[in-house]
Amino acid sequence: MKKPFPRWQLRQMNSGRLFRNLTTEEISHVLPEHALQGGRVALEFAKGASLSPPSEPVPVNIKALFLGPKAENADLVEQMFLQVLRDHVFWRRNFHPEDLPAIQPEDRIDTAYQTFIAHFQQELFILLGELKADIPFHSPRYIGHMLADISLPALVGYIATLLYNPNNCSWEAAPVTTLIEVEVGRELARMLGFGHTPEELAATWGHITSGGTVANLEAIWVAKALKFLPVAVRFAAADLGLAGLTAGPNRKAIGAMSAWELVNLTPVEALDLKDRFIHTYAQFHPELEPEEAALAAMDRLKAHDILTLGDHAFFARLTGTDAIAAPAMIAPQTLHYSLLKGAGTVGLGVGQVLPIPIDEHFRMDTALLRQALERAYQQRQPVILVAGVAGSTEEGAVDPLHELVSLREKMAERGLGFFLHCDAAYGGYMTACFREPSGKFRRLGEMQEEYGGWPAPEVYKAFAAIGKADAVVVDPHKLGYVPYPAGALVFRDGRCKDLVAQEAAYALGGRVRHPGEISLGRYILEGSKPGAAAAAVFLSHRVVPLDRHGYGKLLGHTLRIARIFHKRLLTFANTVQDEFIVTPLVLPDTNILDYCFNLAGNDRLDVMNRFAQALYRELSIDPQNPVQTRHFIVSHTEFGYANYHPGVIKPFLEGRLGIRREYFASPEELWQRRKQG
Secondary structure, three states, rough: OOOOOHHHHHHHHHHHHHOOOOOOOHHHOOOOOHHHOOOHHHHHHHOOOOOOOOOOOOOOOOHOOOOOOOOOOOHHHHHHHHHHHHHHHHHOOOOOOOOOOOOOOHHOOOOHHHHHHHHHHHHHHHHHHHHHHOOHHHHHHHHEOOOOOOEEEHHHHHHHOOOOOEEEEOOOOOOOHHHHHHHHHHHHHHHOOOOHHHHHOOOOOEEEEEOHHHHHHHHHHHHHHHHHHHHHHHHHHHHHOOOEEEOOOOOOEEHHHHHHHHHOHHHHHHHEEEHHHHHHHHHHOOOOOOOHHHHHHHHHHHOOOOHHHHEEEEHHHHOHHOOOOOOOEEOOOOHHHHHHHHHHHHHHHHEEEEOOOOOOOOEEOOOHHHHHHHHHHOOOOEEEEEEEEEOOOOOOOOOHHHHHHHHHHHHHHHHHOOOOEEEEEOOOOHHHHEEOOOEEEHHHHHHHOOOOOOOOHHHHHHHHHHHHEEEOOOOOOOOOOOOOEEEEEOOOOHHHHHOOOOOOOEEEEEOOOOOOOHHHHHHOOOOOEEHHHHHHHHHHHHOOOOOOOOOHHHHHHHHHHHHHHHHHHHHHHHHHOOOOEEEOOOOOOOOOOOOOEEOOOOOOOHHHHHHHHHHHHHOOOOOOOOOHHHOOEEOOOOOOOOOOHHHHHHHHHHHHHHHHHHHOOOOOHHHHHHHOO
């Protein structure tokens, strides 16, 4: 008979299971004090050294993963909800059970109490009735935007944690779910290719956001601070009289470097320079403890950075040979509008976002990107970041990220450095399809056999390169099947979080921190944030791992369906060709499929557009009628002249839809035609 584990040792083992990707220092905060007295053995349990995931994963059964279109798993969900509630009630009743109850039995039979409950129930029934007019994302008849049903692990995890209502802004308001959120960030970093061991992953930085919009905005915010960090170091070093600091591959003295040279250091070189600045400051102040010296050095550095001074004051200091042009940001035409919002929010300016036209696959044209970077280099215009998209909102296209990585390295060698950002808000979870449980990247042929021909070689190379980006946005509330709000942002080099750190006196301000402790609120754009969102993602990842056997199986199923849909659409086009033209936009890089309709024999764009609008109205939500009157529900998008490369759209219109290409014209051309009658 096996000897049972003591309770404290079981707690250590459970913590090891929960936080497989955290370091000993980070995980020790969730262990009871007496557990730490177990010495090295206890810490090895905490690290989960002997608790690695089983070699044979539990198979994911897709039919057990959702409530079901007809609520087929309702009994299971009801049982889990009741279990969650009862467990929470037990916790409340056993927190100082000697305390007297605040609500007595006689209170619950009071007339005012009963009247209030009746009113509460009446308003609840009204709300439930109104919700029936909502969109049935759960139904196979919904063929619309990037929305789907919620997985049961995410739903149950969210509700279970919601009862505790932790606020992950502050460690003190959410000790457990803060660690859970950091663990989720490490899990995503591992899936994306930023590292494998807890020590490697500890060098990254990832967290949950309210969505991809805030995640993209935060990435731009950090990239801007990082871009101009070396200039701030030069000013701070001069202010403090710190000599001997060097930067770049040639270790040139920063006092002899121009602002142009400094802003074109790579992100890693810029962060290395910051670390050398702190180290040098500490050497000049031996009277300070190392942590005190680091904090003091950062305070002096921040007095000179662009986020503290603001653009006007910062650039006003750069005169003469130090003067630089207004910085730019580069992204494909298929960029999500949050990147434009972010550029405006951080003061870069929407007009400084340079859109790169797409190619015939609706991916960024890297030849045109190369030209844009060359112009920036010749004109001495700093490029804050270049963004590639892995799963564009409209078309599900995946930009050639491997080519962006190559361009970043080549331009850095010439003296034009930039931050490489990957907006994988939609496609990020598809990285799981490429991963073995060990983290190893799978072979292309093996994947194509399993996923019905997906991915194309270029898409395979792009996903393989995601781990070389400086930051990646990935949304659990999209292909993670998690409730809103749950976006995520992961940085390859976690040192960048210190550049935007802010302190609040009421949220851990002024107290001594323990080694490894993380308070999320200091380093992120948002303030209060639900711990329930992190817990929902966390439980989802435990039940559906981030590899080929977990999310890879689920998303691989959708990838096969998309390719089957593409084939069926081509077959359908043949059956109706006498009346209609039906054509897919492109064989999808992910599981989003766009398709177009035209009337047979029609060569006018305005007529085709009116027909498409009428079809959309018939197949979309109508506020005046119950949603049940719609047999299928679709969404739509528009390809405008200013937003899509005419050299790609015009041949598509003419060759695939029979529309004369001159109809796809710029506003200026249309104005000239009207003037000419």
